[in-house]
Amino acid sequence: MKNPALVSSALAAALSLGLVAQAQAADAAKEKCFGIAKAGQNDCASASGSHSCAGQAKTDKAPDEWKYVAKGSCEKEGGSTKAPAKK
Template structure:
């Protein structure tokens, strides 16, 4: 194998990998457009990210239906998903205070 052939093979591999990563990024961005954050529906340790004070990210919620922990759900379904801590009984699009 000549140096030119190796260079062309390496270049083809880099281009193929770059194309695959670009397609994955576009697919993920499109999926995110069809999803929304829904607070108060995640079970303990099953949140997607940013569960507020005392937590760092995904899987760190301390209780079921934690009011500042969210899950990604299909757009339009959050406010019809059951939440035991919400005053409405359903998930919320923003963090909230638990019902008394």
């Protein structure tokens, strides 16, 4: 009886597609905000290339460190959506 397994697989695939779409919509509602991350709380690599992982910011509010914030709230928090120029 492979039919119930096939139906279960198809149902699981359909449900997972919905979750992927939901996650993509949530990501679209966020933007990178430079200059607001606290030490150790950045979301990924620095814009200057000094490191390549989240959580490695050395100082608070370094201009090349970033974190995700709700779209439209970056400037209100004192940050910038544009990466600083590389030196």
